[in-house]
Amino acid sequence: MNVDIGNALASVASPGASRESLERLDEQVADAHERIVVGMENSEHGYEALNLPERTDPDEIRAAVEPVVDAEALITVGIGGSALGAATITDALADESDTDAVYLDNVDPEWVSNHLEGLPLEETAINVVSRSGTTAETLANFLVVRDAFEAAGVDWTERTIVTTGESGPLRNLADRHDLPSLKVPDGVPGRFSALSAVGMVAAAVCGHDLEALLEGAAAERESLTGSLFDCPAYAYGATAYALDQRGAAVNAMVPYAESLETFAEWFAQLWAESLGKDDLGQTPARALGVTDQHSQLQLYRAGPRDKLVTFVSPGETDDRSIPDTDVDELAYLGDATLGELLEAEFEATEASLAAAGRPNVRLELETVDEYELGGLLYGMEAACVLAGELYGVNTFEQPAVEWAKKATRGLLGGGEFEEADAVAEKTELRIER
Numbered sequence: 308m309n310v311d312i313g314n315a316l317a318s319v320a321s322p323g324a325s326r327e328s329l330e331r332l333d334e335q336v337a338d339a340h341e342r343i344v345v346g347m348e349n350s351e352h353g354y355e356a357l358n359l360p361e362r363t364d365p366d367e368i369r370a371a372v373e374p375v376v377d378a379e380a381l382i383t384v385g386i387g388g389s390a391l392g393a394a395t396i397t398d399a400l401a402d403e404s405d406t407d408a409v410y411l412d413n414v415d416p417e418w419v420s421n422h423l424e425g426l427p428l429e430e431t432a433i434n435v436v437s438r439s440g441t442t443a444e445t446l447a448n449f450l451v452v453r454d455a456f457e458a459a460g461v462d463w464t465e466r467t468i469v470t471t472g473e474s475g476p477l478r479n480l481a482d483r484h485d486l487p488s489l490k491v492p493d494g495v496p497g498r499f500s501a502l503s504a505v506g507m508v509a510a511a512v513c514g515h516d517l518e519a520l521l522e523g524a525a526a527e528r529e530s531l532t533g534s535l536f537d538c539p540a541y542a543y544g545a546t547a548y549a550l551d552q553r554g555a556a557v558n559a560m561v562p563y564a565e566s567l568e569t570f571a572e573w574f575a576q577l578w579a580e581s582l583g584k585d586d587l588g589q590t591p592a593r594a595l596g597v598t599d600q601h602s603q604l605q606l607y608r609a610g611p612r613d614k615l616v617t618f619v620s621p622g623e624t625d626d627r628s629i630p631d632t633d634v635d636e637l638a639y640l641g642d643a644t645l646g647e648l649l650e651a652e653f654e655a656t657e658a659s660l661a662a663a664g665r666p667n668v669r670l671e672l673e674t675v676d677e678y679e680l681g682g683l684l685y686g687m688e689a690a691c692v693l694a695g696e697l698y699g700v701n702t703f704e705q706p707a708v709e710w711a712k713k714a715t716r717g718l719l720g721g722g723e724f725e726e727a728d729a730v731a732e733k734t735e736l737r738i739e740r
């Protein structure tokens with residue numbers, strides 16, 4: 308992954324960071340890097356995630372999925388960090404796979420039923436993922452999926468792989484039914500676990516190259532140095548932080564490839580849940596090039612100056628020519644391909660923001676394959692860890708999310724949680740028709 312921060316400089320954009328201010332910030336980057344290296348060396352909670360390219364064992368993952376490797380479809384049941392990494396990988400590489408990867412994260416009943424209805428269950432595998440093994444949505448959806456298999460006369464125990472922590476309800480269930488199971492690595496929070504079994508079981512069932520994913524990540528790891536000017540991941544993390552300090556409270560992630568739309572969702576969790584603390588953090592927004600040029604771009608170019616736009620350029624992709632036409636006004640299209648049109652729109656949009664003095668950064672991939680994807684995921688994780696150090700927050704906890712989880716459990720009678728009392732205490736000012 309390469310990063311171009313030119314359009315975030317103060318000479319181009321407002322807010323923007325001057326070259327001199329980035330050089331001053333680089334001293335903090337050097338300190339933060341030292342802290343990160345110590346955390347990695349000591350396998351400290353969270354920092355351990357940056358060791359995954361070396362720690363993850365692809366053979367172990369492939370052995371666990373062996374019984375279902377020919378599945379026509381794979382249902383991954385998980386939420387947040389236990390689903391988005393896997394979904395990012397299999398969505399990005401979907402063209403290369405014969406397996407239909409389906410994700411059940413939401414518990415919207417109609418949506419769950421619609422997903423299950425169309426699937427050939429006797430040819431479908433189940434990938435259930437929960438670090439804690441207690442997340443209500445995941446456990447509930449898993450029970451629903453099991454039930455659907457039983458109703459169709461399909462033995463779910465022959466078709467299920469479990470990835471969870473060392474203990475907990477899901478671990479007990481895996482042991483009781485003797486299911487192939489993998490462990491969420493110690494010290495790795497869910498949103499940083501894409502490059503472990505959490506994200507890679509689905510990739511393995513879909514036949515993707517696990518080694519290449521890890522090699523791409525390892526190459527990014529090699530580039531972690533004490534200077535933002537030598538390290539694309541740190542350049543991104545430091546620039547996003549610097550821009551937020553100058554008023555860019557929103558970070559809009561805009562990939563120029565349909566296959567990377569889920570990546571923007573993954574990034575949103577990473578950035579929001581890691582950095583949103585102590586009244587600090589940058590709000591992630593999601594948009595898709597070229598589609599959202601025709602909707603959100605108006606706001607990004609002419610609305611409040613509170614945004615950094617992050618483009619992802621996918622590099623080389625399959626192309627398709629645009630047929631010739633005898634309509635004079637459209638003749639110019641006949642000389643181009645869809646890929647050339649996309650590229651031109653990307654460059655035009657980037658230039659249009661810069662011309663209006665709106666800061667933007669470009670993440671560049673060579674192409675969308677396992678290697679580049681591994682680098683992108685690792686690079687954004689390292690960027691986020693660096694940003695967390697610069698903000699001075701605890702990047703690896705998520706107490707605000709845990710609060711709502713406890714309130715939900717309390718409401719459903721899953722234990723005594725004082726958080727649930729807040730629901731009854733809600734202030735009402737209802738306007739009725």
Ligand SMILES: O=P(O)(O)OC[C@H]1O[C@H](O)[C@H](O)[C@@H](O)[C@@H]1O
Pocket residue numbers: 386387388389436437438439440441442445497498580705708709
């Ligand atoms: O993996 P699980 O324990 O099921 O957790 C799934 C998700 O739950 C919560 O929402 C956490 O805030 C997320 O970070 C986590 O990824």
